[in-house]
Amino acid sequence: MSAPERIPPRSVTTTRTPAELLAKGELTVRGRISEASNAALYCTVSYEGQEAACIYKPVAGERPLWDFPDGTLAERELAAYEVSEATGWGLVPPTVLREGPYGEGMCQLWIDAAADAGAQLLALIDGEEPGPGWKAIAFAEVGEGRTALLVHADDERLRRLAVLDAVINNADRKGGHLLPGDEGRLYGIDHGVTFNAENKLRTLLWGWAGEPLPPEAVSVLTSLRDALTPGAPLSTRLEELITPGEVAATRVRVEALLSSGKHPEPSGEWPAIPWPPV
Numbered sequence: 001m002s003a004p005e006r007i008p009p010r011s012v013t014t015t016r017t018p019a020e021l022l023a024k025g026e027l028t029v030r031g032r033i034s035e036a037s038n039a040a041l042y043c044t045v046s047y048e049g050q051e052a053a054c055i056y057k058p059v060a061g062e063r064p065l066w067d068f069p070d071g072t073l074a075e076r077e078l079a080a081y082e083v084s085e086a087t088g089w090g091l092v093p094p095t096v097l098r099e100g101p102y103g104e105g106m107c108q109l110w111i112d113a114a115a116d117a118g119a120q121l122l123a124l125i126d127g128e129e130p131g132p133g134w135k136a137i138a139f140a141e142v143g144e145g146r147t148a149l150l151v152h153a154d155d156e157r158l159r160r161l162a163v164l165d166a167v168i169n170n171a172d173r174k175g176g177h178l179l180p181g182d183e184g185r186l187y188g189i190d191h192g193v194t195f196n197a198e199n200k201l202r203t204l205l206w207g208w209a210g211e212p213l214p215p216e217a218v219s220v221l222t223s224l225r226d227a228l229t230p231g232a233p234l235s236t237r238l239e240e241l242i243t244p245g246e247v248a249a250t251r252v253r254v255e256a257l258l259s260s261g262k263h264p265e266p267s268g269e270w271p272a273i274p275w276p277p278v
Contacts, residue, residue: 018094021047022054022107027100029056038062038073038192043100045107053112057192058105065193067200073192074106075241080168080191081108082241083250086227086234087220089160093187111187113179121158122175122204122278124148135207138273152207156214157186162205163217166264167224167253168194173203175278195242197249199267202274208263218258225254 016024025047033040039061045054062073074097081095093109100107123134126148130136134151142148152158158178165173171193179187193200213221227234228251238247257264266272 016047016050018052018109019096021045021050021052022094022109023096023098025050025052027054027056027098027107029101039102041100041102042110043107053110055108055110055189056100056102056105057108058100058102060103061105062192067196067198068193072242074104076194077106077108077191079238079241080164080170080194082234082237083168083224084164086224087160087164089164089220091161091164091186091188092191093189108189111179111181111189113181120180121153121155121178123151125151130207137204137206150204152204154207155186157184158205159208159214160217161186161188162203162208162263163213163221163257164188165203165205166201166257167221167250169196169200169249169253170194171196171200171202172274173205174274174276175204195246195250197243197245200270201264201267202271204273206266206272209265211263213257213261213263218261221254221258225251225258228254 022045025045028044028046029041030044031042033042033055039058041056043054043056044051057074057077059071059074062071064070078095078097081092084090084092093111095106095108097104098107124140124142125131128149130149130151133154135154137150137152139147140150168191170191172190173188177188177190179189181187226232228247229235235247238250
């Protein structure tokens with residue numbers, strides 16, 4: 001299939017939540033995201049007169065990975081959404097597991113980002129220091145023997161996402177996974193390679209590495225620690241989606257963040273920045 005054509009939603013005649021719409025609606029495939037490494041299908045979902053665009057990733061279309069069990073990426077995407085919701089930050093678009101035209105898979109609300117949205121969050125600059133409002137990531141080769149400094153915005157929305165990524169152990173936070181939405185919202189997508197029990201954190205959002213966590217993050221992490229207590233609803237839900245060992249490792253990561261009071265730093269045991277970075 002070719003790249004998807006954007007489909008405007010029909011007028012809403014019901015007040016179903018996005019999660020209800022995604023879970024119960026009729027799923028119609030409209031196109032395929034050709035650049036995705038796994039099968040990612042652009043769809044519409046319709047239910048009781050309400051329609052929205054979404055992304056559907058069938059488990060059958062997942063490519064095997066050496067460090068993640070086969071057929072588990074869709075559940076990890078949903079687990080990331082559950083943790084995001086528990087933080088109260090709403091950083092992951094509404095996400096469900098459901099049956100679709102190609103079997104069970106992850107279904108997530110489509111976010112239309114502005115064409116130039118990436119320029120607001122990431123940039124390449126000349127010089128060795130970021131300017132005001134920016135955080136340094138790393139130097140990058142830009143051709144003809146020239147290097148430039150890759151930077152990301154010093155933006156509280158990105159900072160929240162950096163904290164979430166540290167909790168869920170995101171192994172693939174690329175620039176293309178950052179989607180500014182309506183009303184100043186920022187979403188992160190593509191959370192299939194998360195929650196590994198081993199340290200896999202790989203991200204572009206290293207600008208705050210080693211810096212103290214803001215009070216808001218400490219408060220959220222404290223609440224999250226309680227929510228991850230064995231037997232608590234979030235903990236029980238995660239154990240339906242990932243392994244008990246991975247849930248336990250998530251508790252350890254939250255406790256480590258609270259104990260250090262700082263954003264994590266690259267471990268040196270794993271490439272710190274995903275490739276390609278965008």
